[in-house]
Amino acid sequence: MTHQAHTYHIVDPSPWPLTGAIAALMMTSGLAMWFHMNRMMLLNLGLFLMLLTAIQWWRDIVRESTYQGHHTPLVQKGMRYGMILFIISEVFFFIGFFWAFYHSSLAPTPELGAQWPPYGITPLNPFEIPLLNTAVLLASGVTVTWSHHAIMEGKRMEATQALSITISLGLYFTLLQMFEYYEAPFTIADSTYGSTFFVATGFHGLHVLIGTTFLTICLLRQMNYHFTTSHHFGFEAAAWYWHFVDVVWLFLYLSIYWWGS
Amino acid sequence: MYYKFSGFTQRLVGAGASSAYTPQGFKPAVPMESPALIFGTPTKLASDSSSTVEYMGKNKVPELQKLFQKPDGVPVHLKRGVPDKLLYRTTMALTIGGTIYCLIALYMAAHPKRQK
Numbered sequence: 001m002t003h004q005a006h007t008y009h010i011v012d013p014s015p016w017p018l019t020g021a022i023a024a025l026m027m028t029s030g031l032a033m034w035f036h037m038n039r040m041m042l043l044n045l046g047l048f049l050m051l052l053t054a055i056q057w058w059r060d061i062v063r064e065s066t067y068q069g070h071h072t073p074l075v076q077k078g079m080r081y082g083m084i085l086f087i088i089s090e091v092f093f094f095i096g097f098f099w100a101f102y103h104s105s106l107a108p109t110p111e112l113g114a115q116w117p118p119y120g121i122t123p124l125n126p127f128e129i130p131l132l133n134t135a136v137l138l139a140s141g142v143t144v145t146w147s148h149h150a151i152m153e154g155k156r157m158e159a160t161q162a163l164s165i166t167i168s169l170g171l172y173f174t175l176l177q178m179f180e181y182y183e184a185p186f187t188i189a190d191s192t193y194g195s196t197f198f199v200a201t202g203f204h205g206l207h208v209l210i211g212t213t214f215l216t217i218c219l220l221r222q223m224n225y226h227f228t229t230s231h232h233f234g235f236e237a238a239a240w241y242w243h244f245v246d247v248v249w250l251f252l253y254l255s256i257y258w259w260g261s
Numbered sequence: 262m263y264y265k266f267s268g269f270t271q272r273l274v275g276a277g278a279s280s281a282y283t284p285q286g287f288k289p290a291v292p293m294e295s296p297a298l299i300f301g302t303p304t305k306l307a308s309d310s311s312s313t314v315e316y317m318g319k320n321k322v323p324e325l326q327k328l329f330q331k332p333d334g335v336p337v338h339l340k341r342g343v344p345d346k347l348l349y350r351t352t353m354a355l356t357i358g359g360t361i362y363c364l365i366a367l368y369m370a371a372h373p374k375r376q377k
Contacts, residue, residue, distance in 0.1 A: 012336035015349065019356045026359045033366050042366055045359055052352045060337050066322060067329035068337070073268055080269070225320040 009070040016057040023050035058217075065234075066226045076233050083237045087244050090207075094248050097200040098255060104192035105260055112191055116260065121193045122185045123261035129180050130257040133173055137246045140169035144215070144239050151222070154229045163219045166242070170212035177205050197256060204248055211245045214238040 004010075023046050030043030065071035071079070105116040113119025124130065147162035181198075188198040218235045221227060227235055265276035329340050339345045 012338070014336070014338060015353065016338075019352050022356045022360055025363055029363045029366055032370060036370060042359075042362055045355065045362070049352065049355045049359060052348070052355070056338060056348060056352065063329055063337050063340065067325050069326075069330075074271065077269065077271065223318070225322045 007072040007074040009064065009072070009075045011064070014057070014060065016053050016060070019049060020053040020057070023047075023053055062221065062226070062234075066221075071231070071233070076231075079233055079237070083240060087240060090244060094200070094203070094251075097196065097203065098251065100192075101196040101200060101256060101260070104196055112193075116193075118191045118193050121190060123193075124180065124184060124257065126253070126257040126261055129176050130253055133176050133180075134249065134253050136169050136173045136176070137249050140166045140173070141243055141246045143169065144242050148235065148239055151227050151232050151235060152229055156222075159227075160219065160222055163215065163222060167212055167215050167219060170208060170215065170242075174205065174208055174212070177201070177208075193260075197260075200252060200256060204245070204252055207245045207248070211238070211242045214241055 026042055026046030026049060028046075030040070030046045033039045033042050104112075108114050108116045108118060117123045143162045143166040147159050147166060150156075150159035150162055186194050186197070188194050215238050218227075218238045221234060226232075263276050263278050264273045266272075267274045329337070331340075338349060
């Protein structure tokens, strides 16, 4: 390799944008095949190809940063901006669902019995599992910060333990939400209450699962000595994402579980 | 007025005397200076840093850094050899096969059987 006289990262040619695009084509065509001909083969192949693409693409990014040293402070700055913009886009994604919720609940239509919660809906008690879930997520926000400070001070054992606790709390939240969904006395088909409730909390749950996966990758990288005291942006991005998921839950709890009941 | 180098903005920014000058022996919680710039290869290996207590397995990063920084012109997705090649070929085969399958499926969807 020739000597590089700048701090930018010129990437190697990569097959993953192509395989990812074909995976997206297979998934959309696969959905059409499933809906019209009841065949799931193409959809499943598309999902599998997307999974292979995601794993290998992110594996390569870890190689480029930890093993090849391409993530200079300047490159990291670009990643910071990218992650910030991504989280802002996610904020607006959730604003859409909150908009739908307040649109339906602030002026309930005659079809709903002109009241919120709508006539015939028994909402969940916000002071039972939802309050526990709030405590669980807030606690996980504390442990992820603890882990970050441990990484910055080079305390490997402590960082690993704190991160493990964060992931456990994330899994506990998911488990509690599963019970709550199972026990819920209304369904997604029960008026705008059911649809706004399950779409908003369901997408939040999906984001918790994604965040838990992100943190688990960070735990594996931490155990494999990938993070240094001054360079661990993968962890920081995961922590930002986790805090975002935490804040969305607080709004869901206040709006849908507490005020909405 | 004191200045320090900001790792975030990549510029000199105003700072208090204490943060501009960190006395020897006191470790700042957040590093004041950004890490040294890395220019391509060869780069400083993590093994040069002080030894740490090892638990839960050996630190394999230095040897992997040597492997992945070998100047052999192989792109990063194939740099580890046979396992990489196998995974890449499986993915590529699925991509080509999937494209053909998609075309067939979309053709079939465009020509539904007439219902009598």
